[in-house]
Amino acid sequence: MISGSLPILFAALTAALPPEAAALVARLARPAPASTAYLEVRFVHLLRAPLVLRGELDYRGAERLGKRVDSPYRELTTIADGTVTVERAGRAPHRFAIGRVPELEALLAGFGALLGGDAGRLDAGYTVDIVENTQNWTLTLRPRAAALAARVRALVVDGSDAEPRCFALYEADGDADVLLLGAAAAVEPPPRTRAEVEAHCRRLAP
Amino acid sequence: MSARRLWIAAWWLLLGAAALPLARGLRVSGDLTDFMPPPVDAEQRLVLDEIGRGPASRLLLVALGDAAPEQLAQWSRALAQALRHDPQFAQVENGETDLTTLDPAWLPYRYLLSPTLDHATFDRGFLREELQQRLADLAAPGAAELQELLPRDPTLEVLKLAERWTPARTPLLRDGVWFSPRGEALLLVATRAPGFDAAAQAAAIGALDAAFRALPGTDTARLTLSGPGYFTARLAAITRAEAERLSLIGTLGFAVLLLLAYRSVGVLALVALPLASGALAGVAALVLGYGYAHGITLAFGFTLLGVAQEYPIRVFSHRRADAADGVAAVWPLLRLAIVSTAIAYLAFYASGVPGLRQLAVFTIVGLLVAGAATRYALPVLLPPRFRDSATLPWNARLAHALAAVPRPRWLPAALLACALGALVLAPTPTWQNDLAALTPLPAAELAREAALRDALGAPDVRHVLVLEAADADGVLALGERISPQVEKLIAAGAAADIELPSRYLPSLATQRARQARLPERAALADALAAALDGLPFPPDLFAPFLADVDAARALPPLTPARFAETRFGQRLRTMLVAQDGRCFGLGALYGVRDVGALAAFAAATPGVRLLDLKAASEALVAAYRARILVALAAALVLLGVAVATALGDPRRALRVLAPMSLATLLAVAVLRLAGVSLSLFHLVALALAAGLGLHYALFFERPVADAAEARRTLHATLVCVLAAVLVFGLLAASTLPVLRAIGLTVALGVTFHFLLSIQMARPR
Incomplete structure (x- = not known):
């Protein structure tokens, strides 16, 4: 269910990320709307191979987010006015209140703070760590609330210079979901192991 | 203390001592059926049952408010847990879906209960399409729950059943429980006691309140209740409080009146003795004869017995110097009045309606005992000093005028x-046939009821779709037959949802047909292996699925009786009523907008009726009133004959x-x-x-x-x-x-x- 939060998480990445945490968050504020192509690699413990999806993310403000899947099937997920809607070709739309998934709601609040450039609100929900070298930086958010931490281990944003490349969500049960954004999404063939994905995100030599 | 006063005190003590065991021995029933004419056919019996005992009449609507949503959700779960262990409650719903916690032994039945196999077979093409959908599901919201379910149920029959068994309009879910748009946690609680039973409803509401208040931190939280049972209890409490308040004022005024009339404190201790004795004797007769009495019997009985309050007053006013006990002058007339009134009430006994018979027994016994007490006990206990009322100057002037x-x-x-x-x-x-019009609810309560009912999507309390067949399976089959038309009615907006019994359990024939379409284990394993080709699922992931399908092939079809062992079977049980060797299915209606369309559909469909409980209950009240009128007319005739005979x-x-x-x-x-x-x-x-x-x-x-x-x-x-x-x-x-x-x-x-x-x- 955490993958439903990816559109929200993406929104954070459309912002430029300066090296210092407070300054970084302050500059994360981003005018809506914005959209970008993504490559999603999702590692599910039930499956032998990761799910690989391509599509477009669409940010229209903290309250309104969209994630479109173009391949290998077509699907549109939108979060608007507290309701999550999943539409898949040939199926009746599936709707539910975002409150039904408290984690999703908490993440939405967290990224509302991130996108609003509100370091204080972000800090209330997450511990924020930054690691950087000459080329890359890595922003790690860990939820403070026990209920959320029981589901989500960490949210990790990788980027270089002013450009976010990857957004990764590490779930407590070991599953992981990585979104490669913009130029990083154009890689072909897509990375299929966790090591390959990490190397690609951090621009390490393969 | 004089012997006279001792006797009076002893009499009161005796009445007081008798009152307690009598009150305990008499079960006060609120069952309206006691007070109705005997139903002549199965439908009337059904109406009576539905009015009083139907599932809709037992629902309490509960809202928890004034706290943070997470806290309210936690209380909702804890309260539901507590109430599910309380035998006063038959069903507690708060939005928690416990399909996944369903006894695993029941799970193979999903292939007989879900409509999937009506239009599909578990072949390679169907399974491959389903598995591809599951891959997409794993990347969409809700994936964590899905992963647990998938190996056993790759076609998600459990979720299809959950959707099917959830009313069309469910409240918002938040933290896994129902919430209102105003941010209150919502619960639907069905009591075991019928909605008309004020005492049982009050007890259930008390238990619910206590269970909620026992949860830590709830002292500043708000618990709001509504529903028929709540109204019954609330109206009984309001009416009792108001009647007691007015009676107290009335009694004080009566005492002042007596003091002014007789200038004697002694009469105050005596004046109520005959009536109290008569009332206790009446109750004793009911305890011995019936063991219970309807609340209305008692209310009407005590009202009618009020005539006995005049007996001692007649005695007091007719005391005079040469006949100090006052009885000699009035007794022949009092006896005539008592006997002819008692004879008149025999007409109520002859009516045959149980509630009216009880009323007759209570009133006749009460009148006779009050009369006997006035004649034989009162005179010897009268205060020795008195004033002849004939000597009062104002009385003489009034008589003259x-x-x-x-x-x-x-x-x-x-x-x-x-x-x-x-x-x-x-x-x-x-x-006025609408009894509710005489006991109206405060407007604020009605508004709250409407808001809660809307937020909870609770069924219509007035209309019910009735399906009649020879047996329960016939009702289920009828439900399946009319289901396409019912879907059309819903699509046309006649009602937001129509919940037929067959939604919960298909007929035996349908279950067998679905069972026949389940493939043998080897064939299913081959189809599955072919469907899995090239997909990232491990090859043996779906072994539990193969085992369940295999088990489902050998299951005996589910009957309502066996299904009743599950939570949803309990729901079905309240929808099926056996009566006179026939079976009636009760289809709940939600959000009724076009009664005419529903009535037209019912009229055109054999075995289906639209029951209007309000109209039906008003017809019953009218029939009951006709009985009372006949009884009253007969009583008047009997009274006339008795009086004419006595006066000669x-x-x-x-x-x-x-x-x-x-x-x-x-x-x-x-x-x-x-x-x-x-x-x-x-x-x-x-x-x-x-x-x-x-x-x-x-x-x-x-x-x-x-x-x-x-x-x-x-x-x-x-x-x-x-x-x-x-x-x-x-x-x-x-x-x-x-x-x-x-x-x-x-x-x-x-x-x-x-x-x-x-x-x-x-x-x-």
């Missing part, structure tokens, strides 16, 4: 004509009965002219007033030897009339229509009886 009042012979005829004219001209319907002179009997009848008619005429529609409560109040009026007429008609005795009669009657007008006039001032109906009718009736007795009963 009354004697001077003109008594034109044309007056009764003129009044009769006026009364009949008023009845014809009355602006409103004669009868038809002209004297006419002088007694004519003012009584005309006064009753006048009271009805005034009520009708004022726009009042008559209800059962008015009829009972009229009967009580007539009982009192009989006394006035009998005593005024009585030939007396001297003017002093006539003054004593006037004194007694005045005290009686003032007491009745005082006590019932207070009820007439009540804000509750039911108390107002009784109070106004009796006060009005008594006034007319008094005035007309003066005019018509006294010998010229």
Whole structure:
């Protein structure tokens, strides 16, 4: 269910990320709307191979987010006015209140703070760590609330210079979901192991 | 203390001591069916059952508020948990879906219950499409829950059933439980006790409240309740509180009146003894004869027994120097009044309606015992000092003035004509069949009920779709047959949802047909292996699925009785009613918008009816009222015969009965002219007033030897009339229509009886 939060998480990445945490968050504020192509690699413990999806993310403000899947099937997920809607070709739309998934709601609040450039609100929900070298930086958010931490281990944003490349969500049960954004999404063939994905995100030599 | 006072104290103590075990021994029932005419057919029985015991009437709507949502959700779960262990509650819903916690032994049945196999087979193509959908699901919201389910149920039949078994309009889910748009956690609780049982509902509500308050931190939280059972309990409490308050004031006023009339504290200790003794004897008769009594029987019975309050007053007012016990002068007439009234109430016994029979037993026994107490016990306990009421100067002046009042012979005829004219001209319907109109709810409560019902998507309480067949399986099959038309009605907007019993359990034939489409294990394994080709699922992931399908092939189809072992089977059980060797299925309606379309569909479909519970219950009330009217008419005839026989002179009997009848008619005429529609409560109040009026007429008609005795009669009657007008006039001032109906009718009736007795009963 955490993958439903990816559109929200993406929104954070459309912002430029300066090296210092407070300054970084302050500059994360981003005018809506914005959209970008993504490559999603999702590692599910039930499956032998990761799910690989391509599509477009669409940010229209903290309250309104969209994630479109173009391949290998077509699907549109939108979060608007507290309701999550999943539409898949040939199926009746599936709707539910975002409150039904408290984690999703908490993440939405967290990224509302991130996108609003509100370091204080972000800090209330997450511990924020930054690691950087000459080329890359890595922003790690860990939820403070026990209920959320029981589901989500960490949210990790990788980027270089002013450009976010990857957004990764590490779930407590070991599953992981990585979104490669913009130029990083154009890689072909897509990375299929966790090591390959990490190397690609951090621009390490393969 | 004198021996006399000791005896009085002993009598009271005895009554007090008897009251407690009697009250414990008598089960007060609220079952309206006791008070209805015996149902003549299965449908009437069904209506009675539905009105009182139907699932909709047992629902309590619960809202928890004034705290953070996470806290409210936690309380909702804890409260539901506590109530599910309380035998007073049959069902507790708060949005938690426990399909995944369903006993695993039941899970293979999903292939017989879900409609998937009606239009699909588990072949390679179907399975491959399903598995591809599951891959997409794993990347969409809800994936974590899905992963647990997938190996056993790759086609998600469990979720399809959950969707099917959830009403179309469910409340918002938040933290896994229902919430209202206003941020309250919502629960639906079905009591075991029927909705009309005020005492049981009050107990259940008390238990619910206690369970909630026992949760830590709830002292500042808000618990809001609504629903038929809540209203029953609340109305009973409001009515009781109001009646007790007015009765207390009435009793104090009565005491002051007695003190003014007799200048003696002693009479206060005595005046209630005959009535209290009669009432206790009446209750004892009910305990011995029936073991229970309907609440309405008791309410009406105590009202009718009010005539006995006059017996001691007659004795007090008729004491005189040469006959200090006062009884000799009045007893023959009192005995006549008591016996003829008791004979009249035999008509109620003959009606055959259990509630009316009980009313007759209670009233007759009560009257006889109160009369006996007045005749044999009261005289020896009277206070030794008294004042002959004939010597009171004001009484003499009043008697003189009354004697001077003109008594034109044309007056009764003129009044009769006026009364009949008023009845014809009355602006409103004669009868009020909607008992709820007499016990209306505060507007704020009704608004809250509507809001909660809407937020919870609770079913319509007025209309029910009834499916009739020879047995339960026939009802389920009928439900399946009409289901396409029902879907069309829903699509056309006639109702937001129509919940047929077949939604929960398919007929045996349908289950067998689905079972026959399940492939053998080897064939399914081959189809699955082919479908999995190239997909990232591990090859042996779906072994539990193969095992379940294999198990489902050998299952005996599920019957309602076996299904009742599960939570959803409990829901189905409340929807199936066996009656007279037939089975009735009750289809709940949600958000009814077009009753006409539903009625037309029912009329055109054999075995299907649209039941309007409000219309049906009003028809029952009308039928019941017809019974009471017949009983009252028979009582009047019996009374006339008894009085005429006792007096031995038809002209004297006419002088007694004519003012009584005309006064009753006048009271009805005034009520009708004022726009009042008559209800059962008015009829009972009229009967009580007539009982009192009989006394006035009998005593005024009585030939007396001297003017002093006539003054004593006037004194007694005045005290009686003032007491009745005082006590019932207070009820007439009540804000509750039911108390107002009784109070106004009796006060009005008594006034007319008094005035007309003066005019018509006294010998010229």
